[in-house]
Amino acid sequence: MARAGNSLGVGRKSKRAWTRRKAHKSNVPEDTPTELEWARMDKYSAVAGGWNADTDSDSDSDISGSTGSSSSFSPEIMELRKGDDVIMLCGDKAKTDDVWIGKIDSIRARAEHDVWVRIGWYWASLDIAEYIKSFESTTFAPLERASSDNFDFVPVEDCIRATHVYEYDESDLEPPDLEPTSYFVRSHLWYKRRHLEPKPGALSCICFRAYNPFPKVLLESLLDEDIMHFCPRSSCRRWYHRNCLLAQGSVDHPYSNYRGDRGVRLLSVNPDDSAPCALLAWYCEPLAPSDPEYSMSLDPVDLRSAISGNDHISLAHLPPALVRVAQFPIVRRPGPRHACWSAVGNVTEVTLARRFIYAAFEGLYPGGRQYAEVEELVKQAGELEHRVRGLDVDMVRDGEDQSLVKQENTLLDDLLELIKSLDTYTFLASPYSPYWAARELQLDEDVEAMAAPPLVCPNPDCNNAI
Ligand SMILES: [Zn+2]
Numbered sequence: 001m002a003r004a005g006n007s008l009g010v011g012r013k014s015k016r017a018w019t020r021r022k023a024h025k026s027n028v029p030e031d032t033p034t035e036l037e038w039a040r041m042d043k044y045s046a047v048a049g050g051w052n053a054d055t056d057s058d059s060d061s062d063i064s065g066s067t068g069s070s071s072s073f074s075p076e077i078m079e080l081r082k083g084d085d086v087i088m089l090c091g092d093k094a095k096t097d098d099v100w101i102g103k104i105d106s107i108r109a110r111a112e113h114d115v116w117v118r119i120g121w122y123w124a125s126l127d128i129a130e131y132i133k134s135f136e137s138t139t140f141a142p143l144e145r146a147s148s149d150n151f152d153f154v155p156v157e158d159c160i161r162a163t164h165v166y167e168y169d170e171s172d173l174e175p176p177d178l179e180p181t182s183y184f185v186r187s188h189l190w191y192k193r194r195h196l197e198p199k200p201g202a203l204s205c206i207c208f209r210a211y212n213p214f215p216k217v218l219l220e221s222l223l224d225e226d227i228m229h230f231c232p233r234s235s236c237r238r239w240y241h242r243n244c245l246l247a248q249g250s251v252d253h254p255y256s257n258y259r260g261d262r263g264v265r266l267l268s269v270n271p272d273d274s275a276p277c278a279l280l281a282w283y284c285e286p287l288a289p290s291d292p293e294y295s296m297s298l299d300p301v302d303l304r305s306a307i308s309g310n311d312h313i314s315l316a317h318l319p320p321a322l323v324r325v326a327q328f329p330i331v332r333r334p335g336p337r338h339a340c341w342s343a344v345g346n347v348t349e350v351t352l353a354r355r356f357i358y359a360a361f362e363g364l365y366p367g368g369r370q371y372a373e374v375e376e377l378v379k380q381a382g383e384l385e386h387r388v389r390g391l392d393v394d395m396v397r398d399g400e401d402q403s404l405v406k407q408e409n410t411l412l413d414d415l416l417e418l419i420k421s422l423d424t425y426t427f428l429a430s431p432y433s434p435y436w437a438a439r440e441l442q443l444d445e446d447v448e449a450m451a452a453p454p455l456v457c458p459n460p461d462c463n464n465a466i
């Protein structure tokens with residue numbers, strides 16, 4: 001099937017009446033393969049424009065190398081591959097947010113025009129609500145789905161078009177940049193157990209109220225209710241409602257109780273570690289009333305002052321906007337992107353900026369201590385490689401003096417050791433200046449829009465500024 005001239009989606013099977021008996025179950029065509037039959041059918045890794053029979057029974061065949069050049073394929077004919085997310089034929093739901101979506105688990109055929117796919121269903125909120133009575137459908141965004149272990153065999157003609165379903169892990173430091181038009185999953189439905197994991201809100205805040213990134217009602221006041229702050233510390237990685245933290249008093253002590261200002265304290269929370277950044281930790285400990293500095297009402301110091309005593313540290317190579325963003329709180333707010341707000345938040349940008357600063361603290365910048373060490377290692381590796389090339393081992397024949405071969409092996413071992421030692425350094429690409437230059441222009445706006453109260457992480461083991 002699906003050679004040029006054959007069209008998908010308008011075949012005999014797609015004209016079946018769609019009387020839904022229960023969620024995700026269309027009336028099953030009479031010729032649907034049984035499990036036994038499926039096991040014997042020919043496997044494919046893709047369908048479109050011509051497909052190969054499976055010559056290797058252990059692996060699925062691929063479309064590549066199939067008959068005909070790609071130029072002979074009709075542009076309207078899509079290619080579907082194993083692992084693709086696809087919009088499925090779903091009758092009256094086709095133009096709604098509840099459109100059926102599946103993931104192609106496998107592709108098999110009885111004959112050229114008799115191709116079937118095994119689909120793992122993505123469940124929409126209304127379908128889950130029908131299936132699990134305790135499920136509250138408003139906790140899901142309209143285009144949110146739950147992946148599932150609920151599979152069906154369906155004719156390939158039921159696959160309307162490929163799409164992409166993003167995986168959204170809310171604790172992720174680099175979440176996908178979701179828009180209201182993005183399909184995404186953040187939970188899994190265990191079909192037979194009627195169990196959704198994690199339950200909406202199970203990992204959220206201290207109130208366990210689920211966060212809906214794209215609610216149907218977009219009232220500003222309602223969206224503000226759901227403003228959340230993130231603690232990126234590796235052993236926290238949790239979002240908290242601003243209002244919940246204010247209500248329970250998870251807020252800073254008066255500023256004079258810390259040596260570092262809020263920016264320094266935010267920057268010290270390391271997304272890649274459970275301990276605060278060592279260089280700044282001293283500035284983040286609350287001062288005890290017994291501490292002589294406590295009664296001196298000293299102004300907390302900013303980042304420049306905090307690192308001024310360390311001659312070997314320089315932030316001069318970093319764009320000023322990056323240094324400021326690293327000291328931002330990590331926040332999100334539901335709804336479409338608006339000013340500094342986005343539904344997944346500024347976590348990626350702030351994390352990246354903090355990592356650049358920590359790398360600078362470790363001397364990884366042009367002229368820095370680590371930078372010089374890395375340069376030296378790269379130079380040594382280059383010299384070793386040059387010596388290996390100079391040995392001309394290829395000219396040594398069997399039975400001749402093997403000392404050259406031994407020399408080469410020793411040099412290669414040394415080279416491997418050098419490469420391993422480079423692994424101990426953290427490498428970041430250099431900051432992209434045009435991005436940070438443009439970013440500089442919005443920063444004041446961001447700070448004003450966020451107007452963040454001085455919250456602290458409610459985890460008693462943490463209590464860092466967030
Ligand atoms: Zn809360």
Ligand SMILES: [Zn+2]
Nearest residue numbers: 231236457462
């Ligand atoms: Zn924390």
